[in-house]
Amino acid sequence: MSRLAYFDCAATTRPAPEVLDAMRTVQEETWGNASSAHGFGQAARRLVEDARAKVAALIGARPEEIMFTSGATESNNTVFQSIAPALKGRGRRIVTTAIEHPSVLESVQWLESQGWSVARAGVDGAALVDPAAIDRLLGDGAALVSVMLANNEVGTIEPVAAIAALAHTHGAAVHTDATQAVGRIPVDVTALGVDYLSLSGHKLHGPKGVGALFVRRGAKVSPLLHGGEQEGGRRSGTLNVPGIVGLGAAAALAARDLAGRAVRIAHLRDALEQGLMARIPNVILNGHPTRRLPSHANLSVSFVEGESMMMGLDLAGVAVSTGSACSSGSLEPSHVLTAMGCDAGRAHASLRLSVGYDNTEEDVARALETMPAVVERLRKMSPTWADYKKKQAVAAAPQG
Ligand code: PMP
Numbered sequence: 001m002s003r004l005a006y007f008d009c010a011a012t013t014r015p016a017p018e019v020l021d022a023m024r025t026v027q028e029e030t031w032g033n034a035s036s037a038h039g040f041g042q043a044a045r046r047l048v049e050d051a052r053a054k055v056a057a058l059i060g061a062r063p064e065e066i067m068f069t070s071g072a073t074e075s076n077n078t079v080f081q082s083i084a085p086a087l088k089g090r091g092r093r094i095v096t097t098a099i100e101h102p103s104v105l106e107s108v109q110w111l112e113s114q115g116w117s118v119a120r121a122g123v124d125g126a127a128l129v130d131p132a133a134i135d136r137l138l139g140d141g142a143a144l145v146s147v148m149l150a151n152n153e154v155g156t157i158e159p160v161a162a163i164a165a166l167a168h169t170h171g172a173a174v175h176t177d178a179t180q181a182v183g184r185i186p187v188d189v190t191a192l193g194v195d196y197l198s199l200s201g202h203k204l205h206g207p208k209g210v211g212a213l214f215v216r217r218g219a220k221v222s223p224l225l226h227g228g229e230q231e232g233g234r235r236s237g238t239l240n241v242p243g244i245v246g247l248g249a250a251a252a253l254a255a256r257d258l259a260g261r262a263v264r265i266a267h268l269r270d271a272l273e274q275g276l277m278a279r280i281p282n283v284i285l286n287g288h289p290t291r292r293l294p295s296h297a298n299l300s301v302s303f304v305e306g307e308s309m310m311m312g313l314d315l316a317g318v319a320v321s322t323g324s325a326c327s328s329g330s331l332e333p334s335h336v337l338t339a340m341g342c343d344a345g346r347a348h349a350s351l352r353l354s355v356g357y358d359n360t361e362e363d364v365a366r367a368l369e370t371m372p373a374v375v376e377r378l379r380k381m382s383p384t385w386a387d388y389k390k391k392q393a394v395a396a397a398p399q400g
Pocket of ligand 1: 011070200202210211
């Protein structure tokens with residue numbers, strides 16, 4: 001077992017060979033500027049439009065509803081920094097949730113600094129947003145509702161279709177950050193009923209630095225980047241043709257293989273999750289047990305720090321990530337796990353394992369072989385584990 005096991009597909013995925021081939025060919029042969037009127041430009045333009053149709057097909061959109069960006073961070077920032085202010089005729093208020101990705105959370109904070117009011121719905125212990133809670137917050141009016149389709153830390157899938165229907169009855173526009181969901185579960189903009197949807201290439205075995213924003217036909221749009229009139233004036237900047245072609249190739253593969261991938265990913269994820277829970281005592285699942293992306297397993301290994309586990313596993317050739325974000329040198333517990341009601345101990349003990357279709361049974365075996373030993377070693381050094389074991393021994397001792 002020499003191969004390193006990568007279980008961090010929520011952070012990024014390995015570009016598919018077909019994606020790399022398509023991008024290499026573009027770099028070598030079709031390097032024209034897609035805005036140029038001559039043949040070099042028009043050849044590149046054709047590839048861009050072909051990719052646009054592929055991305056649209058993956059999410060049930062029309063090609064003209066897809067705007068290419070540099071990734072989901074830009075798509076999200078466009079929604080809050082430029083589209084939301086253009087909606088302000090409907091009131092300067094946003095309804096969102098406490099568990100969004102930082103590119104939404106911090107964009108919303110920026111709007112707050114501009115005088116907007118923001119209502120953040122909480123979640124239950126499985127990270128589910130209750131549409132009724134959104135409905136109550138909508139009672140005070142809102143220009144925009146933004147709820148992510150699937151959470152990046154725990155994988156819980158949110159009831160976005162129900163929320164969008166409610167929001168529209170209140171006259172609010174609806175955005176969903178579908179970055180973790182697209183390519184892993186079926187995503188259809190008509191079924192969801194959203195006006196705006198963000199996605200990113202590198203989460204679906206495409207390249208980094210490219211993504212898209214779906215803007216429903218007739219929905220308000222306003223550019224974040226000005227200056228070149230590309231993308232019909234909605235997003236300026238010379239088009240990233242290789243990236244866009246790579247995203248198109250990844251979207252076409254995802255559309256073709258979605259069902260088979262999901263079954264394979266869920267099988268490997270379940271084997272990993274159940275295997276770890278069987279081998280290591282005191283492991284708790286974070287997130288929804290069933291209403292969850294097939295890829296995600298977020299586990300709290302009680303009495304051990306997630307960061308130490310992550311580093312121990314890395315040394316043993318298994319790549320995972322933690323539920324804690326390391327910010328400004330201090331370890332803050334994850335805002336998602338905190339919103340779910342996890343105490344600091346459980347939040348700090350969390351580990352996110354995220355599986356891709358390119359993982360193997362051998363990868364799972366490697367993690368199952370490695371992780372119990374890493375945890376045991378760390379627990380031996382943990383005073384809270386020693387206390388717990390002592391209390392257990394007292395409780396088990398014969399009474400009287
Ligand atoms: N939203 C979510 C839910 C994500 O998981 C990520 C990536 N971690 C982003 C947005 C940002 O995507 P990008 O890397 O394309 O900027």
